[in-house]
Amino acid sequence: MAGAYIRGVGLSCALGENPEQCASAMQKMQVGPIDLQLDDFHEPLRMPYYRIPDDADLFEGSRFERILPPVARMAVERAGLSAAEICRLPLFIGSSCFSIGLSESHYAAALSAHPDTAMPMPLCGGYQLIAAIIQQALGIDGDVYTYNTACTASANAMLGALRMLKLGWYQHALVIGAELANRTTLAGFSGLQIVAQRLQPFDAARAGIVLGEGIGAVVLSAYVGSDSDLRIIGGASNCDTWGVTTANPDGNSVAAVLNQALADAHIRSDQVYGIKAHGTATPMGDTAEAIGIRRIFSKTPPVTVIKPYIGHTLGACSVNELVLFAGALERGFIPATPGFETPDAALDLNPATTHGAAPDGCYLLNHFGFGGNNVVLVLEKNAS
Amino acid sequence: MIGIVAANHYLQPIESDASLPSLEADLRELCREPFRRIDRFIQLALLGSARCIAGQTLRPECGIYLGSGLGPIGNNIVTQQQLIRDREIPKPFNFINTLGSSAGFYVAKNLGLSGQNLFISRRRASMEAVLNLALADLLRGVVEQALVGLVEEVALPLAVHRQRQDLPATQVLAEGSHWLLLQSGQQTARQLRLHRFDELSTLENFLFGSWMQGDCLCCASGMERSAEQRLQRQFPGCIVSAWDCAFHDSLDAAWLTEFAIGDRPGQLFVVNGNSMRGWVLFQLGA
Amino acid sequence: MDREQLKLELKRMIISECEKDLRPEDIPDDAVLIGSQGDLALDSLDALQIALAVKQQYGKRIDGNNQTRAALTSINTLADFILADKTL
Numbered sequence: 001m002a003g004a005y006i007r008g009v010g011l012s013c014a015l016g017e018n019p020e021q022c023a024s025a026m027q028k029m030q031v032g033p034i035d036l037q038l039d040d041f042h043e044p045l046r047m048p049y050y051r052i053p054d055d056a057d058l059f060e061g062s063r064f065e066r067i068l069p070p071v072a073r074m075a076v077e078r079a080g081l082s083a084a085e086i087c088r089l090p091l092f093i094g095s096s097c098f099s100i101g102l103s104e105s106h107y108a109a110a111l112s113a114h115p116d117t118a119m120p121m122p123l124c125g126g127y128q129l130i131a132a133i134i135q136q137a138l139g140i141d142g143d144v145y146t147y148n149t150a151c152t153a154s155a156n157a158m159l160g161a162l163r164m165l166k167l168g169w170y171q172h173a174l175v176i177g178a179e180l181a182n183r184t185t186l187a188g189f190s191g192l193q194i195v196a197q198r199l200q201p202f203d204a205a206r207a208g209i210v211l212g213e214g215i216g217a218v219v220l221s222a223y224v225g226s227d228s229d230l231r232i233i234g235g236a237s238n239c240d241t242w243g244v245t246t247a248n249p250d251g252n253s254v255a256a257v258l259n260q261a262l263a264d265a266h267i268r269s270d271q272v273y274g275i276k277a278h279g280t281a282t283p284m285g286d287t288a289e290a291i292g293i294r295r296i297f298s299k300t301p302p303v304t305v306i307k308p309y310i311g312h313t314l315g316a317c318s319v320n321e322l323v324l325f326a327g328a329l330e331r332g333f334i335p336a337t338p339g340f341e342t343p344d345a346a347l348d349l350n351p352a353t354t355h356g357a358a359p360d361g362c363y364l365l366n367h368f369g370f371g372g373n374n375v376v377l378v379l380e381k382n383a384s
Numbered sequence: 385m386i387g388i389v390a391a392n393h394y395l396q397p398i399e400s401d402a403s404l405p406s407l408e409a410d411l412r413e414l415c416r417e418p419f420r421r422i423d424r425f426i427q428l429a430l431l432g433s434a435r436c437i438a439g440q441t442l443r444p445e446c447g448i449y450l451g452s453g454l455g456p457i458g459n460n461i462v463t464q465q466q467l468i469r470d471r472e473i474p475k476p477f478n479f480i481n482t483l484g485s486s487a488g489f490y491v492a493k494n495l496g497l498s499g500q501n502l503f504i505s506r507r508r509a510s511m512e513a514v515l516n517l518a519l520a521d522l523l524r525g526v527v528e529q530a531l532v533g534l535v536e537e538v539a540l541p542l543a544v545h546r547q548r549q550d551l552p553a554t555q556v557l558a559e560g561s562h563w564l565l566l567q568s569g570q571q572t573a574r575q576l577r578l579h580r581f582d583e584l585s586t587l588e589n590f591l592f593g594s595w596m597q598g599d600c601l602c603c604a605s606g607m608e609r610s611a612e613q614r615l616q617r618q619f620p621g622c623i624v625s626a627w628d629c630a631f632h633d634s635l636d637a638a639w640l641t642e643f644a645i646g647d648r649p650g651q652l653f654v655v656n657g658n659s660m661r662g663w664v665l666f667q668l669g670a
Numbered sequence: 671m672d673r674e675q676l677k678l679e680l681k682r683m684i685i686s687e688c689e690k691d692l693r694p695e696d697i698p699d700d701a702v703l704i705g706s707q708g709d710l711a712l713d714s715l716d717a718l719q720i721a722l723a724v725k726q727q728y729g730k731r732i733d734g735n736n737q738t739r740a741a742l743t744s745i746n747t748l749a750d751f752i753l754a755d756k757t758l
Contacts, residue, residue: 041471043725088661096483100460108468120464121539124548125453125633127505141660145513148455148484148503156502163520169580183467188479191722193734239448239501241493244421244480245715253498264526371485372492373501420689421715472726475687476718 003233003380004165004220007172008079010071011323013214013310014050018074023327026309027355031338033198033210033311040183047195050212050311051181058181061105067215068130069137072176075217076138085172089219090142091131092161093176094154096315096369098146099129101182130178140174151278151369152237153177153315154216158322158377159235165222177216177319185314186211192245194282199312201279201305201337202286202351204344209280212311216319230326233362234265235377245370247288253374254292254366261364261376262296269296273361274334276325277351278368279305280312281339289366290347303351308338318367318375325365329358329381386522387572388668389529391644392436393562393637394428397630398538404559407431415494421477422490425456425537429487430494432561433533437495442565445499446529447521448488451514453507453633454549456481458539487535499527509606510534511562511637512656512664519578522568533563536632551631558630562637564644574644577667584611587663588618591653594667595619598650600643604636608658615655643668677749687723688716699745717742728752 014032015022033048036058056063076086103123110118123129131144145160147153154177161173179185189195189211196208220232238260240253247253262269278289294300306321313320328335337351360382367375396405407427412418414434422430429450463478480486488501500521506513511534518530538559539545546555566576581587591601601622603612616622636654643652651669681694684703690710702708704717712720720742721732730752732738741751 041473043473045473100482104464104468107464111469118469119544119548120461120469121457122548124457125505125507127453127455128507141658143513143516143661144506145517146505148505149488149501150483150485152485160502160517160520163524163526164516167520167524169516169520184463184474184479184482187467187473188463188476188482191473191476191479192718193721237500237502238445239489239492239498241489241498243713243715244486244489256498369485370480370483371489371501373485418691473722475722476715480715 003231004162004222005224006218006228006230006232006326007221008075008077008219009323009326010074010217011214011320012052012067012071013313013320014052014212015309019323019327022324023331026324026328026335027331027333029336029338031308038186041187045187045190047186047190048197048210050210052213059101059105059183061102063180064099064102064130065133067180068133068178071215072134072174072217073138075219076174079172079219079221081172081219086138086140088142089140089172089174090170091134091140091144091174091176092147092157093131093145093178094147094157094315094318095130095178096150096153097179097182097185099123099126100184101180102129104183134176149369149373150371151314151317152367152373152375155318155367155375155377156237158232158318159237159375161220162232162235165220171222173220175218175220175319177313177316179213179313179316181213196281198339199281199308200339200341201277201281201307202290202344202347202349203340204342206281206283206286208282209312212313214310214313214316214320216316216323218319218322229382230329231380233378233380234261235375236260236264237373237375240372240374242372244372246284247368247372247374249284249287249291251288251291251295254288254368255295257374257376258292258296258364261378265362265378267362267378271362272301272364273359274302274304275364275366276321277303277305278366279307281307285368287347289368290349293349300349302334302356303349304335305337305351306335318365322365332358334358385569385571386519386576387567387570388564388574388576388644389567389570389572390436390438390440390565391563391641392432392438393560393641393645394432394435395558395560395638397556397558398542399556401541404538404540419490423456423459423481425459425535426481426487426490428537428559428561429491429533429535432535432563433491433531434494436563436565442495442497442531443529444497445527446497446531447500447518447527448491448497448502449514449518449530449532450488450503451510451534451634452505452536453510454536455484455505456487457537461539508633509604509636509656510634512604515578515666518566522566528568530566531563532566533561534634534637535561536634556630558632560632560634560638562634562641564641573670574668575670579665579667581663581665584614584659584663587655587665590665591619596650599653600650601653601655602639604654604656606656640666640668671753673749673753676752677745680745680748683723683727684720687719688712697745701744703744704742724752
């Protein structure tokens with residue numbers, strides 16, 4: 001088997017509640033973070049935030065059970081799997097927050113009821129909770145792998161699923177990226193002082209990330225079962241121990257993982273038509289990525305960054321951005337990168353400001369995260 | 385062929401609420417450099433991995449497969465208290481270490497590794513999840529060496545930590561850091577094989593076929609109860625739960641590391657699964 | 671607030687927040703705090719940790735802004751920043 005077909009997708013993010021709605025919004029270059037104000041802290045926090053446009057309070061615990069299952073179900077239904085296949089479907093989940101938002105709500109409620117005996121982190125084994133919510137709602141009883149590698153979590157989940165499909169251990173896999181608003185993430189990133197007013201990937205004036213939430217789901221299959229013409233054909237993951245919050249700006253570990261991914265997919269760099277960059281828009285992060293990319297390509301292929309449409313959805317970003325990027329490729333365009341205005345001469349990497357053509361061929365999907373984690377996936381359009 | 389090149393573990397029952405045993409003297413001895421800004425979970429991971437490697441030089445591309453049911457629970461507690469109870473922004477070091485990838489980062493830094501670095505959880509079956517991933521990568525040649533670790537931390541007070549895990553008040557808790565270094569194509573005294581079965585009867589037939597006198601069969605903590613009873617009847621020597629003296633979420637790993645370290649003859653089989661998702665059998669033998 | 675007392679408090683805070691194996695008397699008032707060439711070899715992550723501790727303990731905000739960031743140059747500049755009536 002040469003790759004894993006994308007057989008069904010689901011998505012809920014700032015752009016909408018299904019993949020088509022989201023892709024259309026992206027095609028219209030709709031970009032809409034809200035102005036989020038949190039009064040829970042001694043000093044109020046204010047930042048732009050890309051939220052899923054439901055009516056609920058952002059931190060309401062019931063959002064987990066309301067938002068997660070429909071997205072997963074969407075992907076599974078579109079994949080057209082049999083009841084028996086669904087029952088044994090393995091679940092690969094990547095997240096950086098897991099159920100921490102739910103845990104916060106329980107602890108806050110316990111604190112107001114019994115301040116002296118309230119137990120922090122009341123939902124032990126919370127990594128497993130969102131898997132359990134999905135499994136229960138969809139009647140799935142297969143193996144579960146929950147990846148907890150910060151912003152590369154769902155990229156590593158995709159890679160793990162791909163490798164097990166290639167081995168023939170599974171015929172199908174459900175890969176989920178999950179990020180729902182929670183106080184830990186919002187306040188934590190605020191303390192790191194890397195939250196900007198707007199996302200400007202690779203721009204000379206880039207000042208940092210803007211956070212967002214989103215749930216994405218992809219069913220990967222060892223064989224074609226629908227009219228999908230997209231498949232993941234390879235990828236690689238490595239670790240850069242230069243710093244816990246960023247890859248070495250010399251670009252070495254980024255170049256290394258790009259090379260490993262190309263080798264794994266058995267393609268050369270001149271066969272890459274485009275790159276979905278990670279593009280966090282932090283000064284250091286974009287530097288490492290741009291220098292790493294330039295080292296691999298004598299002529300840089302078209303580059304796009306999806307984050308300005310949905311925010312940085314952290315551990316879920318790989319699956320969320322893949323669903324959006326795949327939707328764009330199927331409609332025949334590579335998305336423009338809103339927010340990119342002034343090229344940075346030091347980076348020499350310029351994402352397009354208008355949508356470009358999306359021919360058949362190979363595309364790279366880049367992901368980098370805290371803990372030095374770097375993951376690159378290779379996507380092929382029109383595999384047949 | 386997957387060989388176990390090295391194995392070691394740290395398993396410490398925690399019976400006092402006074403304080404957790406300090407790991408700092410051990411870490412000073414075992415780590416290449418003194419690390420700052422690390423939490424107890426990271427300390428446990430550093431300790432177990434360094435003991436397992438015991439000064440060997442690994443290939444830089446060796447993969448790290450870290451598993452845990454609860455993860456950095458102590459640091460998560462502190463961070464959640466800062467945030468919800470004290471209404472403060474979490475301190476950067478606390479926040480970063482809640483994200484899960486930190487422990488693997490410091491293990492990689494300490495051992496000079498730059499390969500794939502994963503942190504996986506499957507609650508009480510985290511061992512099965514990480515071993516599946518490590519073996520898949522070894523079998524496909526993605527990595528030639530895989531450092532597999534299971535780490536669980538205790539957060540004091542003990543009564544609250546038991547309550548958090550729905551454990552009985554008499555349950556003794558333990559901290560653990562269990563590590564195996566696996567290598568493909570390596571002829572070593574201990575080989576690790578993974579078998580998957582759809583039907584329990586096929587698994588039983590396989591066991592009957594490979595069973596030798598002195599072998600040992602363990603049922604992992606996620607094993608379906610009725611299947612466990614059936615195997616006990618078929619294999620009267622089958623040990624089911626010898627670790628109930630001191631518990632942590634990844635105690636299944638102790639079967640493997642204990643056996644890999646020791647010079648007990650025969651093979652060890654660890655089985656897990658249920659009739660819906662099928663059965664997984666780890667075979668550790670010569 | 672007594673300036674000498676404050677400086678001692680700040681040294682203790684930095685040692686404790688950044689887990690440096692030092693005593694307060696090991697840190698001169700004009701030692702360079704941040705940067706690999708600095709006397710304490712603290713990095714940008716340490717700077718964030720200290721900034722948050724200063725905010726929570728003394729109510730003074732140090733952010734990416736160059737003027738407030740300069741407060742983290744040394745114990746002397748940090749003490750001046752905290753004692754100043756208004757944020758620089």
